[in-house]
Amino acid sequence: MTLTGAEVAQHNSKDSCWVIVHGKAYDVTEFLPEHPGGQKIILKYAGKDATEEFEPIHPPDTLDKYLDPSKHLGPVNMATVAIEEKVETAEDIEKREAVALRPALAEMYNLLDFEAVAKRVMKRTAWAYYSSAADDEITMRENHAAFQRIWFRPKILVDVEKVDFSTTMLGTKVSMPFYVTATALGKLGHPEGEVLLTRASRKHDVIQMIPTLASCSFDEIMDAAEGDQVQWLQLYVNKDRDITRKIVEHAERRGCKGLFITVDAPQLGRREKDMRTKFTDDGADVQSGSTTDNSQGAARAISSFIDPALSWADIPWFQSITKMPILLKGVQRVEDVIKAVEAGVQGVVLSNHGGRQLEFARSAIEVLAETMPVLREMGLEDKIEIYVDGGVRRATDILKALCLGAKGVGIGRPFLYAMSAYGFEGVDRAMALLRDELEMNMRLIGCTSVEELNPSLLDVRSLGAHGNGVPKDVLSAAVYDQLRNPPQRSKL
Ligand SMILES: Cc1cc2nc3c(=O)[nH]c(=O)nc-3n(C[C@H](O)[C@H](O)[C@H](O)COP(=O)(O)O)c2cc1C
The missing domain is CATH 3.20.20.70 (Aldolase class I)
Structure with missing residues (x-):
């Protein structure tokens, strides 16, 4: 059975937390306290598509390896998933410009040159x-x-x-x-x-x-x-x-x-x-002084x-x-x-x-x-x-x-x-x-x-x-x- 975006979106809290990764939904409610990166980052994507955040940190076989098969909820019709309007942040703009201004590769003369460009x-x-x-x-x-x-x-x-x-x-x-x-x-x-x-x-x-x-x-x-x-x-x-x-x-x-x-x-x-x-x-x-750990x-x-x-x-x-x-x-x-x-x-x-x-x-x-x-x-x-x-x-x-x-x-x-x-x-x-x-x-x-x-x-x-x-x-x-x-x- 294919899930819809609306169905996944209902599970958007600590008590019932589903996320979408690469077009499939997962119930991570019970996994929340075990997540090595903390609960907060998962909860940010509760009921939503978390692929972009998930991708660089987790090899693609992570969920198969570590999440019980009963929590694999199946494919999601991605056409029905609300696409969050991506607002370009000041950092995004700065980086986009820095990429456009990169020196030509032929201008890289030593390994430290790459470090300087990477930093930008x-x-x-x-x-x-x-x-x-x-x-x-x-x-x-x-x-x-x-x-x-x-x-x-x-x-x-x-x-x-x-x-x-x-x-x-x-x-x-x-x-x-x-x-x-x-x-x-x-x-x-x-x-x-x-x-x-x-x-x-x-x-x-x-x-x-x-x-x-x-x-x-x-x-x-x-x-x-x-x-x-x-x-x-x-x-x-x-x-x-x-x-x-x-x-x-x-x-x-x-x-x-x-x-x-x-x-x-x-x-x-x-x-x-x-x-x-x-x-x-x-x-x-900051306001309440209650910083997270x-x-x-x-x-x-x-x-x-x-x-x-x-x-x-x-x-x-x-x-x-x-x-x-x-x-x-x-x-x-x-x-x-x-x-x-x-x-x-x-x-x-x-x-x-x-x-x-x-x-x-x-x-x-x-x-x-x-x-x-x-x-x-x-x-x-x-x-x-x-x-x-x-x-x-x-x-x-x-x-x-x-x-x-x-x-x-x-x-x-x-x-x-x-x-x-x-x-x-x-x-x-x-x-x-x-x-x-x-x-x-x-x-x-x-x-x-x-x-x-x-x-x-x-x-x-x-x-x-x-x-x-x-x-x-x-x-x-x-x-x-x-x-x-x-x-x-x-x-x-
Ligand atoms: C971003 C980054 C990640 C690293 N990850 C690992 C790692 O997962 N396991 C490990 O044994 N060493 C890791 N290292 C250490 C490197 O294997 C290596 O000892 C170190 O990068 C050598 O110094 P260099 O970056 O000045 O060449 C990491 C280093 C960096 C910079």
């Missing part, structure tokens, strides 16, 4: 989610700044006519030594979401790490891959290990080639920019299932349920790298989650510089693959990481910004820019292959100096979005 064209809430980091965002800035405290000691008079920067990651041959790291909620930036990154990764022959919290479903992202394209899975471990087991087994069956367990997020960091936009969007009742931002809302009890003791269980190589994503000290070797995992990602978790976590590149000499001393450097991510914006950053001993680097926000600003072509251009930069810089440091990259090509003496004598990071400072002070409320 993205919806405020989406920008806040992507660009935010923990607390005062010091670790996020340090991630980028740390690379700028490493200088080169290039070789000269080497025949560099042909340079080859292809390498292997977990046995997969890749054309460039970076991968697209896992970042949640791709559809906040672009309606196509993560599958767009899949296509760009394919074109440039690099690996994509699929996030647990993607906007597209896992299967959609796997289906978007072509031929022998390789993808990895980033895993947030659910308190319910049965769910985790199913995710892992399914990923392995579908051909994922690496399992990256995120270990730096037992609780999500405070990303105040994200929290603040959510707060103002929800329009807390769903001001947690997109990040916290979607991550309440993550198990804070995850520990080293769980690693053998993961090894028992999968043959995929297992890597720990978010390792931040050499002692834990050694433990990871002892635990028999295949690799680690030195990472602080793009500065979104522990504020004053050190940069991955600094942790790498601390780690490799110890591993070499212990004869462990070949027992494990070491990746780094955070703040990589230039090919020189990538080369520095490789010189220090990383197998490859992950890049997060730059591809999100390129995607949000220019879609597929943007990511394509961003990757092409990195390719050009890699080629030139390999030549300029006098190396023809990644095997030749080694610590003697670097001067890392000032890497450990946090703060003093650091050149001002002008480019990134120009686009860095300052944390706003709390909004001034008019006295009533």
Whole structure:
């Protein structure tokens, strides 16, 4: 039986709450208290079509997975659903104009250029989610700044006519030594979401790490891959290990080639920019002073299932349920790298989650510089693959990481910004820019292959100096979005 818009509209309250998503009605009355994003946002759409709000945050299979079939009420005749007149807000107008004024893609010369455009064209809430980091965002800035405290000691008079920067990651041959790291909620930036990154990764022959919290479903992202394209899975471990087991087994069956367990997020960091936009969007009742508590931002809302009890003791269980190589994503000290070797995992990602978790976590590149000499001393450097991510914006950053001993680097926000600003072509251009930069810089440091990259090509003496004598990071400072002070409320 097909429902009419009028029938659905009757169920517009907490006591009986129906919503329409993609042309079908759902009874979410009992689900309201369980919704990780809070009740308020659902109630805003009670009796109405919630598709537009639902889409970027939830993979399309969410309702099938989490809402009892008895609550699936069937198709709605969408012609009978009252279309709400969309009033263009001041923000809509500003963004529309910013899109029209975008520079030509050919005018994008580096990855930070995309960030500047994305900041202008993205919806405020989406920008806040992507660009935010923990607390005062010091670790996020340090991630980028740390690379700028490493200088080169290039070789000269080497025949560099042909340079080859292809390498292997977990046995997969890749054309460039970076991968697209896992970042949640791709559809906040672009309606196509993560599958767009899949296509760009394919074109440039690099690996994509699929996030647990993607906007597209896992299967959609796997289906978007072509031929022998390789993808990895980033895993947030659910308190319910049965769910985790199913995710892992399914990923392995579908051909994922690496399992990256995120270990730096037992609780999500405070990303105040994200929290603040959510707060103002929800329009807390200032007059009565009764502010709501769903001001947690997109990040916290979607991550309440993550198990804070995850520990080293769980690693053998993961090894028992999968043959995929297992890597720990978010390792931040050499002692834990050694433990990871002892635990028999295949690799680690030195990472602080793009500065979104522990504020004053050190940069991955600094942790790498601390780690490799110890591993070499212990004869462990070949027992494990070491990746780094955070703040990589230039090919020189990538080369520095490789010189220090990383197998490859992950890049997060730059591809999100390129995607949000220019879609597929943007990511394509961003990757092409990195390719050009890699080629030139390999030549300029006098190396023809990644095997030749080694610590003697670097001067890392000032890497450990946090703060003093650091050149001002002008480019990134120009686009860095300052944390706003709390909004001034008019006295009533
Ligand atoms: C918007 C956004 C979402 C992210 N989502 C996840 C996630 O779901 N799981 C995860 O392990 N890491 C996540 N990360 C962290 C990235 O995998 C990576 O560690 C970080 O982005 C690297 O820093 P960069 O953005 O400076 O390149 C996210 C990062 C960003 C910016």
